[in-house]
Amino acid sequence: MSLQDRIINHFSDSIQTQQDALTHLSEFIEVASQRLVVTLLNDKKILSCGNGCSATSAQLLSSVLLNQFERERPSLPAFALTTDTATITAIANDYNFDDIFSKQLRALGQNGDILVAYSAGSHSANIAKAVRSAHDKGLSIIALTGKDGGMIAPLLNEKDLEIRVPSNSSARIQEIHVLITHCLCDLIDHQLFGG
Structure with missing residues (x-):
């Protein structure tokens, strides 16, 4: 197969x-x-998390909501749990890597907030633990997954929502997660600010 065929x-x-x-x-x-x-109309916040490339999707969501998507508008309360390297490495060092998001959620999450959890793979023990902690704190979950839903899907309850990309390829799942994130940001802006 040629390089051009691989690109195609x-x-x-x-x-x-x-x-x-x-x-x-x-x-x-x-x-x-x-x-x-x-969630936003109830003066609550959106928290997000993910590992690796999924961490960048979590950060994309929070940065777009805090700043802007495609138009000027007020900042919206969103926070990616993937961004504070001092906190993440301290938790991983002092406790366990599986606790990096759940420990932050126990401190920052409030009843009525929502957690957007990104997982392109099937072995995200720290995301699974974050889902459990979010439930304990009264947060609902929007899980962006792929493949078979991994460790996350069985943990979701009736208040949660899974958006499972129909693919087994991590690259394709991550691409669609970014597209879904852009859709969500556009739809939020449209519902809150019209146009």
């Missing part, structure tokens, strides 16, 4: 995954945006 395959696979996601996930994305808007 990546684009073709990405386009197909986007089409599959559009077909299967658009209603879930709409509901997720509505839940996030209700």
